Amino acid sequence: MPAVKKAKRALSLAQSIVRDIEAGRHNPGDRLPREDEMLARYEVARATLREALRFLELQGVIHLQLGRGGGPVVARPQTGDFANSLSLILHFMEADLRGLLELREAIAPDVAAYAAQRATTADLSALAGCLAELRRHEASDQFEELNRRFHDLLGWASGNPLFGLMTSAMHLLTREFSNSLGYSAQERAMQIKFLVRIFEAVRTGDSPAARRAMGRLVAGSAVYLSERSPELVSQRVRWGQL
Missing domain, CATH: 1.10.10.10 (Winged helix-like DNA-binding domain superfamily/Winged helix DNA-binding domain)
Structure with missing residues (x-):
């Protein structure tokens, strides 16, 4: 045959x-x-x-x-399975970290806005717990992972599993990049400041405020990464790095 x-x-x-x-x-x-x-x-x-x-x-x-x-x-296919397949495609497309950051800037504000409309009591409880953990570990090595987890929870709180899947997959794809860079104490404080604003907007159902706060957060984060390590954001996504 x-x-x-x-x-x-x-x-x-x-x-x-x-x-x-x-x-x-x-x-x-x-x-x-x-x-x-x-x-x-x-x-x-x-x-x-x-x-x-x-x-x-x-x-x-x-x-x-x-x-x-x-x-x-x-079994059930997990986010990691999707991210692994996506990373293979992005590898051959020669996509870089900058492209992923731009994608995040495009969708994250709307994800936050939808979460403000649709977050359940369980979602709010999980977000509040994660935010409390972030504050406790602001100066520790756990900050980056907890930061990603907050955004993951927000993605799934949007009520649209596609947003949740894409948000979590992007974090898996960018984990190694961000871990190698890290955040300064000033940037960590700024991140938490905006995450608090986002959480309060989601908690009160204020979609425009959630969108604005998230827009400022992801745009500022992209600028920070680009200025601090321009060579890092130009690195290409490589399959097999998850």
Whole structure:
């Protein structure tokens, strides 16, 4: 069988397996049927089935459990799976950190505005807890990670999972960049100042104020990074750095 045709059959089979998972036949943590059962159900060759399963493993849909009684186990693709695939595309597009910062400037203000409209009580509680942690660790090595976590929580509080996914993925892509740079004490204080404003706007449902505060925060952060380390923001995204 030609390699291209074989690959297409494997992809088609992978899509069929995903449809079966989506239909409720399998839940996260469930083992898929034994190989001979799957061969009979889908009427494919063994090599095609194994290639389809390898593809699904790479996408985070399943993981292979080793040992007696192991085999393919249903999972759920996570943000890291999306970020890893995205980083491969960005690698070949020769995208750099500056491009990611500009993307953040474009969407972050609207994310904050939507969060002000849609944040739940649970969202507000999580944001308040993260902000309190940020204040306690303003001078520690945990600041950058807690800062990212606040923005991640805000993305998911927008009520739009696409915003949450994109926000979290961008933070995974930029983690190594920002960790190598760090923030000065003055910049950390400024970040917290604006995060407090954003949180209060979200808490009170003030979308315009949330948008303005977030716009000023991300624009100021981009300027800070560009001025402090212009060579860093020009570095390209590399696949495999997550």
